[in-house]
Amino acid sequence: MIDAYFSTTKIKWIRDNVPEARRQIERNNVCMGNIDSWLIWNLTRGQTYVTDFSNASRTMLLNIHKLAWDREIMGRLVIPEGILPRVLPSSGVMARTSPEAFFGRQVPIAGDAGDQRAATFGQACFHPGMAKNSYGTALAVFVNTGETPARSKNGLTTNLGSRIGDKAEYALESIAYQTRYVLVAMEADCGQAPPSLRVDGGATNSDFLTQI
16 A cells, blocks of 8 residues: 555655756665664765665565565665665664774664654563553554564554564554554454553653553
């Protein structure tokens, strides 16, 4: 499903509507990555252009089953692979800072995770069935489904949660206007109810509001 929420459609819009950008994209002379790629590029003074699997999965260009950029989607949208960052595991040294960019030191950059995947990892949802909800701008519920992607029959999205080493873990996700109903849908898709719901975000400062 093509959705304007993801990076891919924005890249296509730029390509279709900004002539000079289109010429540079066709020559692989531009970089189109998420904010993590931009940060690492600047911290290494342009020596390293990478991303991790969690951020790459938010572009709509990553095949979460093959764990590689999806050439079919890139072909349909005319997005060359040469403008995309190299995809690496979320944990492990992927670059070192340039002394000129970071207090005169070469510091290993050894962790990279984005969006709800970072929150899920931070909430230690490491086992299938564990779930979290971020009460921030999106109320995003994530449930770990383990090493096998689960296809939802209840309108949830199947996502890549993280990849550490050779191990990839998947998740089901939904925006929750009513958290309880999303958890019921997740239970139906996973065959088990989450043992608990871990929460974060500004609203969790109020126990009363969180219970509602």
